[in-house]
Amino acid sequence: xxxxxxxxxxxxxxxxxxxxxxxxxxxxxxxxxxxxxxxxxxxxxxxxxxxxxxxxxxxxxxxxxxxxxxxxxxxxxxxxxxxxxxxxxxxxxxxxxxxxxxxxxxxxxxxxxxxxxxxxxxxxxxxxxxxxxxxxxxxxxxxxxxxxxxxxxxxxxxxxxxxxxxxxxxxxxxxxxxxxxxxxxxxxxxxxxxxxxxxxxxxxxxxxxxxxxxxxxxxxxxxxxxxxxxxxxxxxxxxxxxxxxxxxxxxxxxxxxxxxxxxxxxxxxxxxxxxxxxxxxxxxxxxxxxxxxxxxxxxxxxxxxxxxxxxxxxxxxxxxxxxxxxxxxxxxxxxxxxxxxxxxxxxxxxxxxxxxxxxxxxxxxxxxxxxxxxxxxxxxxxxxxxxxxxxxxxxxxxxxxxxxxxxxxxxxxxxxxxxxxxxxxxxxxxxxxxxxxxxxxxxxxxxxxxxxxxxxxxxxxxxxxxxxxxxxxxxxxxxxxxxxxxxxxxxxxxxxxxxxxxxxxxxxxxxxxxxxxxxxxxxxxxxxxxxxxxxxxxxxxxxxxxxxxxxxxxxxxxxxxxxxxxxxxxxxxxxxxxxxxxxxxxxxxxxxxxxxxxxxxxxxxxxxxxxxxxxxxxxxxxxxxxxxxxxxxxxxxxxxxxxxxxxxxxxxxxxxxxxxxxxxxxxxxxxxxxxxxxxxxxxxxxxxxxxxxxxxxxxxxxxxxxxxxxxxxxxxxxxxxxxxxxxxxxxxxxxxxxxxxxxxxxxxxxxxxxxxxxxxxxxxxxxxxxxxxxxxxxxxxxxxxxxxxxxxxxxxxxxxxxxxxxxxxxxxxxxxxxxxxxxxxxxxxxxxxxxxxxxxxxxxxxxxxxxxxxxxxxxxxxxxxxxxxxxxxxxxxxxxxxxxxxxxxxxxxxxxxxxxxxxxxxxxxxxxxxxxxxxxxxxxxxxxxx
Numbered sequence: 052x053x054x055x056x057x058x059x060x061x062x063x064x065x066x067x068x069x070x071x072x073x074x075x076x077x078x079x080x081x082x083x084x085x086x087x088x089x090x091x092x093x094x095x096x097x098x099x100x101x102x103x104x105x106x107x108x109x110x111x112x113x114x115x116x117x118x119x120x121x122x123x124x125x126x127x128x129x130x131x132x133x134x135x136x137x138x139x140x141x142x143x144x145x146x147x148x149x150x151x152x153x154x155x156x157x158x159x160x161x162x163x164x165x166x167x168x169x170x171x172x173x174x175x176x177x178x179x180x181x182x183x184x185x186x187x188x189x190x191x192x193x194x195x196x197x198x199x200x201x202x203x204x205x206x207x208x209x210x211x212x213x214x215x216x217x218x219x220x221x222x223x224x225x226x227x228x229x230x231x232x233x234x235x236x237x238x239x240x241x242x243x244x245x246x247x248x249x250x251x252x253x254x255x256x257x258x259x260x261x262x263x264x265x266x267x268x269x270x271x272x273x274x275x276x277x278x279x280x281x282x283x284x285x286x287x288x289x290x291x292x293x294x295x296x297x298x299x300x301x302x303x304x305x306x307x308x309x310x311x312x313x314x315x316x317x318x319x320x321x322x323x324x325x326x327x328x329x330x331x332x333x334x335x336x337x338x339x340x341x342x343x344x345x346x347x348x349x350x351x352x353x354x355x356x357x358x359x360x361x362x363x364x365x366x367x368x369x370x371x372x373x374x375x376x377x378x379x380x381x382x383x384x385x386x387x388x389x390x391x392x393x394x395x396x397x398x399x400x401x402x403x404x405x406x407x408x409x410x411x412x413x414x415x416x417x418x419x420x421x422x423x424x425x426x427x428x429x430x431x432x433x434x435x436x437x438x439x440x441x442x443x444x445x446x447x448x449x450x451x452x453x454x455x456x457x458x459x460x461x462x463x464x465x466x467x468x469x470x471x472x473x474x475x476x477x478x479x480x481x482x483x484x485x486x487x488x489x490x491x492x493x494x495x496x497x498x499x500x501x502x503x504x505x506x507x508x509x510x511x512x513x514x515x516x517x518x519x520x521x522x523x524x525x526x527x528x529x530x531x532x533x534x535x536x537x538x539x540x541x542x543x544x545x546x547x548x549x550x551x552x553x554x555x556x557x558x559x560x561x562x563x564x565x566x567x568x569x570x571x572x573x574x575x576x577x578x579x580x581x582x583x584x585x586x587x588x589x590x591x592x593x594x595x596x597x598x599x600x601x602x603x604x605x606x607x608x609x610x611x612x613x614x615x616x617x618x619x620x621x622x623x624x625x626x627x628x629x630x631x632x633x634x635x636x637x638x639x640x641x642x643x644x645x646x647x648x649x650x651x652x653x654x655x656x657x658x659x660x661x662x663x664x665x666x667x668x669x670x671x672x673x674x675x676x677x678x679x680x681x682x683x684x685x686x687x688x689x690x691x692x693x694x695x696x697x698x699x700x701x702x703x704x705x706x707x708x709x710x711x712x713x714x715x716x717x718x719x720x721x722x723x724x725x726x727x728x729x730x731x732x733x734x735x736x737x738x739x740x741x742x743x744x745x746x747x748x749x750x751x752x753x754x755x756x757x758x759x760x761x762x763x764x765x766x767x768x769x770x771x772x773x774x775x776x777x778x779x780x781x782x783x784x785x786x787x788x789x790x791x792x793x794x795x796x797x798x799x800x801x802x803x804x805x806x807x808x809x810x811x812x813x814x815x816x817x818x819x820x821x822x823x824x825x826x827x828x829x830x831x832x833x834x835x836x837x838x839x840x841x842x843x844x845x846x847x848x849x850x851x852x853x854x855x856x857x858x859x860x861x862x863x864x865x866x867x868x869x870x871x872x873x874x875x876x877x878x879x880x881x882x883x884x885x886x887x888x889x890x891x892x893x894x895x896x897x898x899x900x901x902x903x904x905x906x907x908x909x910x911x912x913x914x915x916x917x918x919x920x921x922x923x924x925x926x927x928x929x930x931x932x933x934x935x936x937x938x939x940x941x942x943x944x945x946x947x948x949x950x951x952x953x954x955x956x957x958x959x960x961x962x963x964x965x966x967x968x969x970x971x972x973x974x975x976x977x978x979x980x981x
Contacts, residue, residue: 052092052095052096052106052108053096053106053107053108053122053123053124053175054108054122054913055092056089056092056093056132056171056175057122057168057171057172057175058168059085059086059088059089059092059168060085060086060089060164060165060167060168060171061164061165061168062085063081063082063084063085063164064085064160064161064162064164064165064168065161065902066081067081067082067157067160067161067164068157068158068161070157071157073157075147075150075152075156076147078156078157078160079143079144079146079147079156079160081160082143082160082163082164083140083143083144085164085167086135086136086137086139086140086143086167087140089132089136089171090133090136090137090140093129093132093133093136096124096129097129100124100125100126100129100532101528101532103535105123105124105125106123106124107121107122107123107124107177108121108122108123109121109122109177110912110915110917111916111917112181112917112918114917116180117178117180117232117237117238117239118178118180118181118238119177119178119181119238119239120178120181120912121176121177121178121181121239121240122175122176122177123175123176123177123240123241124175125535125536126531126532126533126534126535126536126537127174127305127308127309127376127533127536127537128174128175128536129532129533129536130376130379130380130529130532130533130536131170131174131301131305132171132174132175133529134297134298134301134379134380134383135167135170135171135174135297135298136167136171138292138293138296138297138298138383138387138511139163139167139293139297139298141387141391141507141510141511142163142289142292142293142387142391142507143160143163144503144506144507145289145292145391145394145504145507145508146159146160146163146287146289147503148500148501148503148504149287149288149289149394149398149504150287150289158199159199159287162192162195162196162199163196163289163290163293165188165192165195166189166192166193166195166196166293166294166298166299167298169185169188169189169191169192170185170189170298170299170302172184172185172188173185173186173188173189173302173305174305176240177239177240177241178238178239178240179228179231179232179238179239179240179243180228180232180238182228182240182306183221183224183225183228186221186224186266186270186302186306187218187221189298189299189302190213190214190217190218190221191214193213193214193217193283193294193299194210194211194213194214195210196286196287196290196294197209197210197213197283197285197286197290197294198210198211198286199286199287199290200285200286200287203285205282205285206285206286208282208285209279209282209283209284209285209286210283210285210286212278212279212282212283212590212593213279213280213282213283215279215593215597216269216276216279217269217270217279219269220265220266220267220268220269220270220276221266221269221270223262223263223265223266223269224262224263224265224266224267224306226262227258227259227260227261227262227263227265227266228263230255230258230259230262231243231250231259231263231313233255234246234249234250234253234255234259235249235250240309243310243313244312244313246313247312247313247314247316250313250314251313251314251316251317256317256319257319259314260314260317260319260320260323263306263310263314264323264324264327266303266306267303267304267306267307267361268303268327269303270299270300270302270303270306271300271301271302271303271304271307271357271361272300272303272331272353272354272357273303273327273328273331273357273358273361274327274330274331274334274358275589276589277331277334277335277354277589278589278590278593279589279593280295280300280350280353280354281347281350281351281354282590283295283350284344284346284347284350287394288346288390288391288393288394288397288398289391289394291346291349291350291390291394292386292387292390292391292394293387295349295350295353295386295390296353296382296383296384296386296387296390297383297387300353300357301379301383303357304357304360304361304364304375304379307324307361307364308364308372308375308376308379308537309537311364311372311537312537312538312539315364315367316367320365320367321365321366321367321453321454322454323365324361324362324364324365324367325362325365325366325462326365327358327361327365328358328359328360328361328362328363328364328365329358329362329461329462329465330358331354331355331357331358331361332355332356332358332359332361332362332465332469333355333358333465333468333469333472334354334355334358335351335352335353335354335355335356335357335358336351336352336355336468336469336472336473336476337472338351338354339351339352339354339355339472339476340472340475340476340479340570340571340574340580341580341583342476343404343405343406343581344403344404344405345393345396345397345403345404345405345408345480345484346390346393346403348405348476348479348480349386349389349390349393349480351476352386352429352473352476352477353382353386355469355472355473356378356382356386356429359378359444359469360375360378360379360382362462362465363375363378363444363447366447366451366453366462367453368447368451368453368543369538369541369542369543370443370446370447370450370543370545371447372534372537372538373443373530373534373538373542373543373545374440374443374444374446374447376530376533376534376537377439377440377443377526377530378440378441378443378444380436380518380526380529380530381428381436381437381439381440381515381518382437384425384428384436384511384514384515384518385425385426385428385429385435385436385437385511385512385515386425386429387507387511388421388422388424388425388507388508388511388512388515389422389425389426389429389480391507391508391511392418392421392422392425392508393422395415395418395500395504395505395508396408396411396415396418396484398500398504399414399415399495399497399498399499399500400490400493400495400497401493401494401495402493405479405480405483405484405581406483406491406581407489407490407491407492407493408483408484408489408490408491408493409483409484409485409486409487409488409489409490409491410485410486410487410488410489410490411484411485411489411490411497412485412486414490414497414498415497415498415499416499417499417505417509418499418500418505418508419484419485421505421508421509421512422481422484422485422508423481423485424512424515424516425508425511425512425515426477426480426481427477427481428515428519429473429477430473430474430477430478430564430567431470431473431474431560431563431564432564433519433549434516434519434520434549435515435516435518435519436514436515436516436518436519436522436526437515437519438519438549438560439518439519439522439547439549441470441560442551442556442557442560443545444466445463445466445470445555445556445559445560446555446556448462448463448465448466448559449463449555449556449559463559466559466563467559467562467563467566469563470559470560470562470563470564470566470567471563471564471566471567471570472567472570473563473567474563474564474566474567474568474570474571475567475568475570475571475574477567478567478568478571479571479580482571483580519549520549522547522548522549523547523548526547527547530547617738621738621741624741624742624745625741627745627749628741628744628745628748631748631749631752632748634752635748635749635751635752635755650694652694653691653694656687656690656691656694659683659687660684660687660688660691663680663681663683663684663687664684666680666683667680667681667684671726672725672726673724673725674719674722674723674724674725674726675719675724678712678715678716678719681712681715682708682712685704685705685707685708685711685712686705686708688704689701689704689705689708692704697782698859699780699782699783699859699860699861699864700782702851702859702860702864703863703864703867706864706867706868706871707867709867709871710867710870710871710874710954710958713871713874713958714957714958714961717958717961718961768781768784768785768789769781771789772784772785775788775921776788776789776921776937776939777856777921777923777935777937777939778856778857778937778939779856779857779858780855780856780857780858780859780860780861782859782861783855783856783860783861783943784856784939786861786863786946787856787861787862787921787939787942787943787946788919788921788937788939791908791919791921791939791942792908792918792919794942794946795904795905795908795919795942798900798901798904798945798946798949798950799901799949801949801950801953802897802898802900802901802949802952802953804953804957805893805897805952805953805954805956805957806894806897806956808956808957808960808961809893809894809956809957809960812960812961813960840872840875841872841873841876843872844868844869844871844872844873845869847868848865848866848868848869849865851864851865851868852864852865852943852944852947855943856937856939856940856943857935861943861946862943862944862945862946862947862950863946863947863950865947866946866947866948866949866950866951866954867950867951867954869951870950870951870954870955870958873885873891873955874955874958877958877959891955893952893953893955893956893959894952894956895952896948896949896951896952896955896956897948897949897952897953897956899948899952900944900945900946900947900948900949900950900951900952901945901949902945903941903942903944903945903948904942904944904945904946904949905945906941907919907938907939907941907942907944907945908942910938910941911938919942921937921938921939922937922938923935923936923937923938924936
């Protein structure tokens with residue numbers, strides 16, 4: 052059930068993004084089914100979780116490093132999963148009406164579902180390494196969501212800022228997780244949570260705490276990393292409502308709660324977490340008062356409330372932990388409703404600037420009432436949910452024992468100021484938006500939004516009221532379950548009653564409300580809040596540091612390369628010489644073992660290789676001739692593989708040579724026929740010396756390796772290929788089974804390379820009625836021959852693919868076999884003819900190949916085996932007899948599609964771009980020519 056719960060958003064995201072022809076309503080329904088179905092699964096698991104059981108599911112992944120695909124749902128994970136799915140469903144409903152008609156709804160909902168799945172994976176992770184994986188996925192998917200409106204500069208900047216800060220924190224968190232694994236001996240969460248004493252007693256504890264807290268503070272926008280969150284407001288409002296209420300920024304406090312039993316209980320934890328939380332609480336609340344943008348005010352208030360939650364966990368008492376968990380729930384409800392209300396206001400008025408708003412209660416009565424309820428809950432007014440968790444905070448502040456009286460007084464002052472500031476910015480939100488004069492300079496006709504756009508806001512506002520009035524019937528079971536997931540049997544006695552009599556927390560709360568009201572009125576009298584503009588220092592420092600980093604990198608790059616490929620290669624060879632030189636010298640000094648005599652055919656091939664290599668150096672200025680000679684080198688290497696009985700390598704080398712030579716021929720169309728002659732003799736002799744030294748060194752190292760008796764795993768692979776990989780072709784079994792994950796990474800890189808070429812060159816493609824360079828009559832070969840070659844190549848390609856598991860062949864070779872004749876058709880008949888008749892979509896081919904390869908690996912995980920584990924069947928077919936089939940063929944199909952699609956995408960783009968214009972003036976020096 053846990054696997055299905057986690058898979059739902061990812062499957063729905065795939066369906067939404069593939070079914071792009073669906074209407075906006077259908078797309079929204081498809082997107083909404085994932086969280087609704089997830090809530091159904093969660094409901095089925097709820098009785099077990101409420102009874103104290105922890106449902107788990109574990110699949111091996113990379114056991115050598117302690118990484119398992121472990122999922123577990125205790126009370127804390129259950130509460131966060133409930134928030135992620137419930138508010139996610141409301142956000143999907145809201146976004147259906149928020150997005151404009153020209154917006155790319157499938158892309159938006161696809162990104163949203165990917166983020167939802169990443170958050171679910173993080174809260175359900177039962178392995179710390181797996182948690183770190185999903186942690187980074189939330190950063191990447193939030194980057195896509197924040198930058199959804201990529202045509203806006205502020206959206207791009209906000210997305211980059213969020214990814215930079217949270218990504219850096221993610222690297223720190225990974226370091227902390229690895230150190231925890233070193234101390235505990237396992238990354239499984241059950242083992243880690245049981246080893247709190249060992250971790251706190253370890254000498255690595257300060258480093259673990261510092262690295263983990265860096266990840267937490269950056270993710271949850273704690274001081275001094277808080278500046279990224281307000282700039283993430285450039286995202287569409289449904290994104291802001293989701294990311295900043297129940298998901299993205301709550302990831303940090305979730306991890307703080309998750310690792311609380313492990314990291315808390317020390318003075319270092321107490322003072323660091325409490326100080327950072329208190330600073331964030333006050334800085335966020337004070338800055339919120341002076342914001343003019345509705346979402347800006349809500350963003351800084353989010354920072355403040357996150358600081359409050361962090362401070363509560365930093366106080367390190369069971370009661371403070373319960374209060375922190377309670378406020379996580381309360382903040383999610385009122386903040387999501389406030390963001391949605393701000394989106395409605397923006398949607399109907401065209402602005403979020405409070406200087407242009409006012410008196411909207413007359414135009415948006417229902418929205419105004421709901422927003423006022425949520426704002427008062429944010430201020431902590433009685434009979435609303437925010438009041439209850441604020442009262443618990445005040446009670447903890449006044450009863451704090453750790454740190455003595457000084458610490459108690461300091462926390463009480465922070466609590467009072469936070470209460471006053473919260474009331475002040477909530478009053479500004481309500482007054483400047485819904486009361487007073489206005490609206491000003493609003494050209495739209497203001498009216499209530501569609502009913503279903505208000506329903507999510509209404510549901511959340513009603514929850515704020517219900518929790519505030521009858522907390523024991525609404526939120527008590529959820530809070531108790533979550534608290535047990537963090538504290539275990541140490542859950543303290545607490546009361547969620549709305550009335551505890553006249554006591555010190557109530558007096559402090561009343562004083563804060565009065566002080567907040569007076570502060571707002573005083574600021575309005577003393578200054579024009581609409582004229583005050585507060586500039587974020589963090590944003591300025593981020594820009595300065597980013598520019599300095601880019602400038603430094605640019606200067607370093609220029610000093611190293613100066614735009615010259617030759618100089619770049621010079622640095623690479625020098626680095627290779629410096630790193631590999633000592634190892635080469637040591638290998639040669641130790642002597643070499645016996646070697647076999649070279650056969651006569653080998654000497655002939657060696658002579659051809661040497662002659663072709665020297666000819667490449669001598670003729671390198673004549674680009675076409677040099678390219679032909681390079682092809683001769685590749686052909687000779689293929690024959691060497693044949694000589695040493697490596698047919699798979701020979702076929703691969705030969706086909707790669709054919710494709711790459713064609714690619715370089717296309718590139719030569721955009722280059723001069725000959726390169727410029729260098730006028731620097733000293734540089735020429737320097738390059739000769741480096742080439743000779745590096746060449747002799749690499750040759751010596753290769754000779755020493757080939758003549759040294761090595762104890763390799765070759766014999767083991769040969770022995771296990773047929774019984775475990777179900778294939779007689781050991782090379783193919785290694786690629787698609789034993790090292791299938793490596794191959795999956797390689798085809799992913801190959802596909803990305805093709806997509807990058809497509810992205811760079813697609814705007815430079817020539818008109819569709821044009822053909823590839825040199826096509827009209829360039830070859831004496833009749834065009835009809837290409838029609839005959841293609842079906843023949845298709846048959847050969849299928850044959851090579853089907854035989855690949857037991858004989859030379861496979862997906863990589865088959866993909867290249869099909870690409871070569873198709874390239875010939877491009878050359879002879881032109882791109883328009885080929886693409887109009889065959890209809891190949893190479894981008895889709897790459898995507899389909901990667902999906903096929905991924906799903907073939909996931910299928911084994913669903914059956915309880917590691918990723919990409921191969922299976923085997925041997926059905927008896929009529930007339931054909933036994934037909935051995937391995938599941939690795941499915942993975943090889945993905946390889947086939949990616950190789951074919953990537954190769955043809957690169958070749959077709961290179962052959963159909965506009966030729967460059969001739970330079971107005973010749974280059975000033977040979978360096979520019981290079």
